Amino acid sequence: MSNDNKKMVKEITSMDADFAQWYTDIVKKADLAAYSNVKGFMIVRPYGYAIWELMQSNIDQMFKALGHENICMPMLIPESLLNKEKEHVEGFAPGVAWVTYGASEKLEERYCIRPTSETLFCDHFKDIVHSWRDLPLLYNQWVSVVRWEKTTRPFLRTREFLWQEGHTLHATQEEAEQETMQMLNVYAEFCKNCLAIPVVQGRKTDKEKFAGAEATYTIEAMMHDGKALQSGTSHYFGDGFSRAFDVTFTDKDNRLAYPHQTSWGSSTRLIGAVIMTHGDDNGLVLPPPVAPIQVMIVPVAQHKPGVLEKAEEVFRTLQSCCRVRMDKSENSPGWKFAEYEMKGVPIRLELGPRDIEKGVCILSRRDTGEKISVELNRLTEAIPALLKEIHENLYRRAKERRDAMTYTARDLNEMKEIAATKPGFIRAMWCGDEACEAQLKEQADVTSRCIPFDDQEQVAETCVCCGKPAKKLVYWGKAY
Amino acid sequence: MSNDNKKMVKEITSMDADFAQWYTDIVKKADLAAYSNVKGFMIVRPYGYAIWELMQSNIDQMFKALGHENICMPMLIPESLLNKEKEHVEGFAPGVAWVTYGASEKLEERYCIRPTSETLFCDHFKDIVHSWRDLPLLYNQWVSVVRWEKTTRPFLRTREFLWQEGHTLHATQEEAEQETMQMLNVYAEFCKNCLAIPVVQGRKTDKEKFAGAEATYTIEAMMHDGKALQSGTSHYFGDGFSRAFDVTFTDKDNRLAYPHQTSWGSSTRLIGAVIMTHGDDNGLVLPPPVAPIQVMIVPVAQHKPGVLEKAEEVFRTLQSCCRVRMDKSENSPGWKFAEYEMKGVPIRLELGPRDIEKGVCILSRRDTGEKISVELNRLTEAIPALLKEIHENLYRRAKERRDAMTYTARDLNEMKEIAATKPGFIRAMWCGDEACEAQLKEQADVTSRCIPFDDQEQVAETCVCCGKPAKKLVYWGKAY
Numbered sequence: 001m002s003n004d005n006k007k008m009v010k011e012i013t014s015m016d017a018d019f020a021q022w023y024t025d026i027v028k029k030a031d032l033a034a035y036s037n038v039k040g041f042m043i044v045r046p047y048g049y050a051i052w053e054l055m056q057s058n059i060d061q062m063f064k065a066l067g068h069e070n071i072c073m074p075m076l077i078p079e080s081l082l083n084k085e086k087e088h089v090e091g092f093a094p095g096v097a098w099v100t101y102g103a104s105e106k107l108e109e110r111y112c113i114r115p116t117s118e119t120l121f122c123d124h125f126k127d128i129v130h131s132w133r134d135l136p137l138l139y140n141q142w143v144s145v146v147r148w149e150k151t152t153r154p155f156l157r158t159r160e161f162l163w164q165e166g167h168t169l170h171a172t173q174e175e176a177e178q179e180t181m182q183m184l185n186v187y188a189e190f191c192k193n194c195l196a197i198p199v200v201q202g203r204k205t206d207k208e209k210f211a212g213a214e215a216t217y218t219i220e221a222m223m224h225d226g227k228a229l230q231s232g233t234s235h236y237f238g239d240g241f242s243r244a245f246d247v248t249f250t251d252k253d254n255r256l257a258y259p260h261q262t263s264w265g266s267s268t269r270l271i272g273a274v275i276m277t278h279g280d281d282n283g284l285v286l287p288p289p290v291a292p293i294q295v296m297i298v299p300v301a302q303h304k305p306g307v308l309e310k311a312e313e314v315f316r317t318l319q320s321c322c323r324v325r326m327d328k329s330e331n332s333p334g335w336k337f338a339e340y341e342m343k344g345v346p347i348r349l350e351l352g353p354r355d356i357e358k359g360v361c362i363l364s365r366r367d368t369g370e371k372i373s374v375e376l377n378r379l380t381e382a383i384p385a386l387l388k389e390i391h392e393n394l395y396r397r398a399k400e401r402r403d404a405m406t407y408t409a410r411d412l413n414e415m416k417e418i419a420a421t422k423p424g425f426i427r428a429m430w431c432g433d434e435a436c437e438a439q440l441k442e443q444a445d446v447t448s449r450c451i452p453f454d455d456q457e458q459v460a461e462t463c464v465c466c467g468k469p470a471k472k473l474v475y476w477g478k479a480y
Numbered sequence: 481m482s483n484d485n486k487k488m489v490k491e492i493t494s495m496d497a498d499f500a501q502w503y504t505d506i507v508k509k510a511d512l513a514a515y516s517n518v519k520g521f522m523i524v525r526p527y528g529y530a531i532w533e534l535m536q537s538n539i540d541q542m543f544k545a546l547g548h549e550n551i552c553m554p555m556l557i558p559e560s561l562l563n564k565e566k567e568h569v570e571g572f573a574p575g576v577a578w579v580t581y582g583a584s585e586k587l588e589e590r591y592c593i594r595p596t597s598e599t600l601f602c603d604h605f606k607d608i609v610h611s612w613r614d615l616p617l618l619y620n621q622w623v624s625v626v627r628w629e630k631t632t633r634p635f636l637r638t639r640e641f642l643w644q645e646g647h648t649l650h651a652t653q654e655e656a657e658q659e660t661m662q663m664l665n666v667y668a669e670f671c672k673n674c675l676a677i678p679v680v681q682g683r684k685t686d687k688e689k690f691a692g693a694e695a696t697y698t699i700e701a702m703m704h705d706g707k708a709l710q711s712g713t714s715h716y717f718g719d720g721f722s723r724a725f726d727v728t729f730t731d732k733d734n735r736l737a738y739p740h741q742t743s744w745g746s747s748t749r750l751i752g753a754v755i756m757t758h759g760d761d762n763g764l765v766l767p768p769p770v771a772p773i774q775v776m777i778v779p780v781a782q783h784k785p786g787v788l789e790k791a792e793e794v795f796r797t798l799q800s801c802c803r804v805r806m807d808k809s810e811n812s813p814g815w816k817f818a819e820y821e822m823k824g825v826p827i828r829l830e831l832g833p834r835d836i837e838k839g840v841c842i843l844s845r846r847d848t849g850e851k852i853s854v855e856l857n858r859l860t861e862a863i864p865a866l867l868k869e870i871h872e873n874l875y876r877r878a879k880e881r882r883d884a885m886t887y888t889a890r891d892l893n894e895m896k897e898i899a900a901t902k903p904g905f906i907r908a909m910w911c912g913d914e915a916c917e918a919q920l921k922e923q924a925d926v927t928s929r930c931i932p933f934d935d936q937e938q939v940a941e942t943c944v945c946c947g948k949p950a951k952k953l954v955y956w957g958k959a960y
Binding site for chain 1: 514516517518521522523524525526529530532533549550551552553554555556557558561574575576577578579580581582583584590591593600603604607608619623624626628630639640642
């Protein structure tokens, strides 16, 4: 690459020098999002939105395959409705945006912009549920919500964010609990199969659970800097909301009963998870299932006879097997290489006169930088296979890093030592007392991420904080 | 159908008895939308939302094929931003919802919930447009907007509605004008090919144009009751917004210039258009491209040996060629027939023991009620062909009705007479004076729908209102 080219190339802060700045640089220079002049609100730009559309279509298919239907609720909630469930209002009311005027007139009752929609769904359920025959109701909506955050960062925490919120209603506790777990599994599978992100599934402690839920389950991912990112949650409500909103049904024995409820959500935060799980100092690295461009064709020496024609032919051929684009602009190959690395395109396909003579092209992998020469007539098999391999490699690499950055602490000193020096998850026993969670936050600056399902090794006999007997293994960490 | 069955069947008001009630009945009984307890806001229910998803995916593909990209802007607009373009703020500010508090604190500047997003897009364009190389920008977003309407009706006019809003920026006036017309054509094609709705394309008079636009173009559809429904609009802004928001670019001659802008929108109102264009006294009639269920299989005498097995086999076969469902519930065939007629399913497939013996089934068309016996081994050809035929018939029928309900008035008396007695469009000359539009509203209760492109017959020498010389033919009517 010539010096001239280098100057044209977008440069970003290195991950090790300043992780937060590296993140912001990628968000801006890969054209994912822009800051708006509405404080705390972001603009999701075309490339970022295209990633979101792929995430949406993948997970929406999973929801629908399990019988869920999409609906759309109002974006405003009257204050009296928000107030109906005590814990819920205490959790959310302090952080909402209030609409007080409509068309120049002061409203008799103020409305908040939904921070989440349990209250609206319950109000609707009350009208449409009468008999056990009406259950289960398996609903979801794709909307944006507003929470008036003080500190914001694109995709990770913004005053408005795009998400899906599932809300379901069931005749029995057992069925609702199964749904809660099923949807947590959907999130975990989606993270693995579409985002190449390994997650720890587990239950939140009471301190960290959703306002109004009986139990909150979470998938926790580990970012490149060792911090945790809560990437999706699934809540079991019991019949608390049903009672608060007077949702009843006649069961099979003709008795009036309260249905059991769940909700579950995931958001554009997952774009942040992708950036911070797979990205590197050259920019974004996208898992193929959510890459708007999976293969970028860069013709080399494109003015030489036959190059563009061959490149166009390859382009047309590949349209049947991947999301392919070609850049035949006047920008130099060096600029193009850097640009599509920044944008995380999984495969760059280089094609020059000498390649054409030999009937081959060069495939350059974004994940490893490796270059492979492949025969042109083998591309429609080679590319899908390589996309799969890249995905698996991204997942394996992220999992290995996560495992290597997961530590075990047996007492408070060990916990403080690890928390201060080794970014990552810390496995440690907990007695179940919220006071210990508060202590650990104060002394080691960690929060409980979850009580994992798949890892309940008894690493010590006693609580890492208070020394009392403890049975639960908790993953602790610093979190976004 | 037995009396017992009849009682189970949902009944609706007849169209002739009370058109408004007929509409509301369909909205509720076909499970399209529900009233919420948030005044003026609707809940889009699963069946209605599934129709919307099909509309979205069809038109979104058309947008993308023309190079448009989806993005997502904030839902809130600071008052100072809304105020920047004079005509725009005068048109919209009086009807918005104002957020005045965020997280218990009074905001220094109040925000409105977007009624439309020109101001936000311009504010973003200012940041990202520098050179002619950055143009055109072809953006669209799928969001909901809020306008504080006094009188609301599901899908037709609600305080919040789902829509898409396209916003584009161009180097030249000519290119922006082409885009404006292109997108109007996209709407017209979509209405014809996906909704089977014929529309009149034309230009709005200045009185009826969008606040801040230089020109507004519209597609106007005629509902069953002869009223007009504005079903999509496309606006040419010139460089007015660019000047107001200081959006500039360096053109090819290295001079600073203001780009030219367009916007265009369509909404869930189109669901209302489908209901009122094709519906009948048995309920909704859906055009096949937007029917969530295109074929409903109803097994007859389903307890007889072999019936369900054969129905399942047909069901599996048809999955390759249409959106098919089967109802093998315990409800009577009569109930099922009425239910799927109410829901507008284009084809009902009946299959009973005698049909199976003969190797046939009965296809019942929702649009005509006609029943056809078709050989089972011909279904995968017969059904797509029949869906196409149904679509064409719906379009033809709607167009014939519209043409039959389009009248011509040569003077004010004729106009008043037609407006009072014959629901529909009225073709009449107009001098171009807004005062005449006001007069016609007062005296004949009609508004100008558009100055149509394809019908500029000089039906009289003089303005239908004032008698002065007139060159423009205008379509007038009562509108939703």
